[in-house]
Amino acid sequence: MLALVLLDDLRWPEALVLAVILAPTDAALGQAVVTLKRLPVRVRQSLNVESGLNDGICVPLFLIALAIAQAEGGAIGNGHAVQLVFEKIGYGALGGAIAGAATAAVVVWAGRRGLVDPAWLQVVPLAGAGLAFGFAEAIGGSGFIAAFVGGGVFGGLRRGRGGEVSYLLEQAGAVLAAVTFVVFGAVLLGPALGDVTWQIALYAVLSLTVVRMLPVAVSLIGTGARRPTVAFLGWFGPRGAATIVFALLVVEEGGLPGDAILLTTVFLAVALSVFAHGSTAAPLAERYADWLETQPEGHRAPVESGEGEEDEEVRWRLGAALPAAGAEE
Numbered sequence: 001m002l003a004l005v006l007l008d009d010l011r012w013p014e015a016l017v018l019a020v021i022l023a024p025t026d027a028a029l030g031q032a033v034v035t036l037k038r039l040p041v042r043v044r045q046s047l048n049v050e051s052g053l054n055d056g057i058c059v060p061l062f063l064i065a066l067a068i069a070q071a072e073g074g075a076i077g078n079g080h081a082v083q084l085v086f087e088k089i090g091y092g093a094l095g096g097a098i099a100g101a102a103t104a105a106v107v108v109w110a111g112r113r114g115l116v117d118p119a120w121l122q123v124v125p126l127a128g129a130g131l132a133f134g135f136a137e138a139i140g141g142s143g144f145i146a147a148f149v150g151g152g153v154f155g156g157l158r159r160g161r162g163g164e165v166s167y168l169l170e171q172a173g174a175v176l177a178a179v180t181f182v183v184f185g186a187v188l189l190g191p192a193l194g195d196v197t198w199q200i201a202l203y204a205v206l207s208l209t210v211v212r213m214l215p216v217a218v219s220l221i222g223t224g225a226r227r228p229t230v231a232f233l234g235w236f237g238p239r240g241a242a243t244i245v246f247a248l249l250v251v252e253e254g255g256l257p258g259d260a261i262l263l264t265t266v267f268l269a270v271a272l273s274v275f276a277h278g279s280t281a282a283p284l285a286e287r288y289a290d291w292l293e294t295q296p297e298g299h300r301a302p303v304e305s306g307e308g309e310e311d312e313e314v315r316w317r318l319g320a321a322l323p324a325a326g327a328e329e
Helices: 002-006 012-021 027-035 041-072 078-113 123-138 143-158 167-193 198-208 210-219 227-235 241-253 259-293 311-321
Strands: none
Touching (some): 002 012, 012 041, 012 241, 027 259, 041 143, 041 227, 041 241, 078 123, 078 143, 123 143, 123 167, 167 241, 167 259, 198 210, 198 259, 210 227
């Protein structure tokens, strides 16, 4: 709605695409928030789990919004758009489920029998992620949906059996995320800054604040969370790798008349998020922890309580689809 008001040249389907692109968060930009053990596990894992879940949730929504925008712009027909969406989602989920089940079977079977050295066992889930992506793309599905579903199936079937196999995934993910931001800053951001208008700048700021923080506040109604907790959870919604990938898919697919405005807005929002969330993660996490420690235990809401459950148990339940909260945990 804000995009339609501020960005006059965008049609409503393109505004919908923009909204979906800027929805997923990236815990990597606020790493101090999800690794500081002074913070309650529920606060840390809420942000960590959100970052992992909403990437996968937003992919089908992005495909649907993009197909609608392309159909409205005349790039593809309505019937073809519907077929394309169902194929991308359906084949992607199928490919991911097969790859995830196969990867879990290898890890559990080899782990029980000690057939693979633990160091080399780390390679199997990483190969499984590549298998899910490649297999889905080959049969006409979405590789991103496949990787997400595959991670969920792998984590659900394995459930801690076969040993710890997430270390290499975490390290590889961190390296690839860093490369993504380097390429973003070196190649994509510079040209986009020349097209920034005050309307685009205002929308980018509102996307990182009001559009993010208001729904978070609404979602916490009934939890008893106090204002500092609501503000803390609302503020740490960084935009990062997933948003960049969605933007590049818009470039690859093409067919949107307003893609220049859309991409400029996305790139500016990510750039602002890198500086705003990256620079405030550590100091605000420490400040929030200091405030929380001054509050009587009996006055804390459930979400503000102490270490109510083990981080490792949360990670085993959620599986490899989610980013871990740091190897040291």
